[in-house]
Each structure stands twice: as C-alpha cells, then as structure tokens.
Amino acid sequence: MFIEFGIKDFIDILLVALLLYKVYKLMKETGSINIFVGVLIFLGVWVLVSQVLDMRLLGGIFDLLQNVGILALIVLFQKEIRGFLLSLGARGRARSFFKFFGHAKSQSVDRAEIMPLVLACLNMSKQKVGALIVIEQEVPLTEVIRTGDTINANITQRLVENIFFKNSPLHDGAMIISNNRIKAAGCILPVSHDLNIPRHLGLRHRAALGISQVSDAVVIVVSEQTGAISTAHEGQFRLRLSAEELERELTRVKVVGK
Numbered sequence: 198m199f200i201e202f203g204i205k206d207f208i209d210i211l212l213v214a215l216l217l218y219k220v221y222k223l224m225k226e227t228g229s230i231n232i233f234v235g236v237l238i239f240l241g242v243w244v245l246v247s248q249v250l251d252m253r254l255l256g257g258i259f260d261l262l263q264n265v266g267i268l269a270l271i272v273l274f275q276k277e278i279r280g281f282l283l284s285l286g287a288r289g290r291a292r293s294f295f296k297f298f299g300h301a302k303s304q305s306v307d308r309a310e311i312m313p314l315v316l317a318c319l320n321m322s323k324q325k326v327g328a329l330i331v332i333e334q335e336v337p338l339t340e341v342i343r344t345g346d347t348i349n350a351n352i353t354q355r356l357v358e359n360i361f362f363k364n365s366p367l368h369d370g371a372m373i374i375s376n377n378r379i380k381a382a383g384c385i386l387p388v389s390h391d392l393n394i395p396r397h398l399g400l401r402h403r404a405a406l407g408i409s410q411v412s413d414a415v416v417i418v419v420s421e422q423t424g425a426i427s428t429a430h431e432g433q434f435r436l437r438l439s440a441e442e443l444e445r446e447l448t449r450v451k452v453v454g455k
Contacts, residue, residue: 310352310377311447317357318419318426319440327368327421328361329401331386332447333375336412342373345384352379361419371404371416387411398434405429415447 246252314330321328331338346367350356352374360382361368370383388400389407405416409429416429427436428446435446 313354322424325424328419329371330417334413342381345381
C-alpha cells in the first residue's frame with residue numbers, strides 16, 4: 198500500500214523544517230540550546246509512545262505534560278518570543294510590504310543631522326572613550342528609556358561627548374536617540390548571550406547586539422579598549438568602521454530617529 202505524497206505534504210514538511218531551524222537559531226543565540234534538544238527528545242518519545250506503540254496510559258500522561266510544558270516554555274522564553282514577534286512587524290519585510298502599498302513613511306536624511314554623531318564618535322574613538330548609542334526606529338524603546346535619566350535635548354557633538362566622558366555618571370549606560378533628539382542616557386540594555394560573539398568584544402558590544410536582536414534599533418559602539426567604532430543592526434555587527442563608513446551606514450538605514 199502506497200502513501201500518497203503531494204505538493205501540499207512537501208510544503209508542510211518544508212515549513213515545519215524552517216520553523217524548527219528558526220527555533221534552533223533562537224535557542225542558540227540565547228544560550229538555551231540544551232532546552233531545545235530536551236524538547237525535541239520529549240516530543241520524539243511522546244510520538245513514539247502515543248502514535249507508534251499506542252500506550253494509552255503513558256500516552257495520556259505525556260499529553261498532560263505537553264499541555265503544561267507549553268505554558269512553561271512561554272513563561273521561560275517570554276522575552277525571546279516577544280522579540281521574535283516584534284521582529285516580524287518591525288524589520289525590512291514589513292516595511293517593504295507597507296511601502297509597496299504606499300503607506301510607508303518617507304524618510305530623508307540630511308548629512309547635517311548625522312555629522313554630530315559621526316564627529317562625536319570619531320573624537321571618542323581617538324581618545325578611547327567608550328560609548329553606546331541606540332537610535333530608535335519603528336519599534337518603540339519606551340521601556341529602555343525608563344531605565345535611564347531623561348535628557349530630551351537636541352543632538353550636538355559636544356553633548357554626546359560630555360555624556361560619555363569618563364568621569365560622567367552616565368557614561369557607563371546607553372544613550373537613546375528618538376525623533377532626532379537625545380531622549381535619555383545611562384539606560385540599561387538587554388545583553389545578548391549569543392555564543393558566536395567574538396571573545397574580544399566586551400559588554401558594550403553584547404548589549405548592542407542584544408537590543409538589536411529584540412528591536413530594529415541601530416546601535417553605535419565605541420570600544421574603550423581599542424577605540425574601534427562598530428554598529429549593530431538586526432542582530433548583525435559591522436566592526437571597525439571608519440568615519441566615512443559610519444556615515445554611509447547611518448545614511449543607508451536612514452537613521453535620525455523615526
């Protein structure tokens with residue numbers, strides 16, 4: 198007896214494989230790969246007991262554990278799930294979709310609006326002053342802003358450098374820029390636990406990658422050890438940028454706030 202296998206079945210298997218791959222990547226980035234493997238083993242045993250061996254009593258117990266396990270996983274990984282759902286609506290695919298139908302907001306970047314940030318980062322790089330600057334895009338960073346001190350000032354080179362001056366009480370936290378204004382400084386960011394981050398990168402870089410993984414923000418990092426300028430966007434680093442490369446990167450992603 199042959200089992201019918203059509204195009205719908207192929208698409209079904211392909212979608213399940215893609216879903217498992219995405220979950221695997223998410224677990225690997227957050228350092229929870231062992232939990233992912235454990236869940237797969239549990240599902241395999243559950244299918245074997247319930248569907249293959251048809252053990253009703255043991256299968257019923259596994260059914261109950263499955264219902265409770267789903268709730269437990271939601272509680273354990275609520276931050277990761279929230280970040281994944283935010284990324285679906287905030288990143289390039291959603292913006293391209295709305296742009297296609299003519300609903301996306303048009304943005305133009307004036308070089309004069311970017312240069313205060315570029316020049317401040319260049320000076321801090323030469324003096325090896327550490328800095329962490331988060332530029333809000335479509336995903337609101339209200340909760341992150343609340344962790345710091347409100348500033349709500351225009352972006353100027355002198356102000357940016359003074360905030361990250363080594364003796365400043367705000368230099369250890371992150372600066373948040375929204376709507377072309379410095380909203381807050383000294384803010385606390387979620388730290389990425391991605392095991393693929395190079396070991397020579399410090400806590401600032403991990404925090405930059407962390408906020409870029411749960412939002413569409415663009416993050417500028419100036420290393421206190423080397424003075425190197427880097428950016429993080431959509432979970433990806435661009436390391437050791439020159440002033441010209443930083444300017445092009447900020448222009449490319451159209452960042453002057455929202």
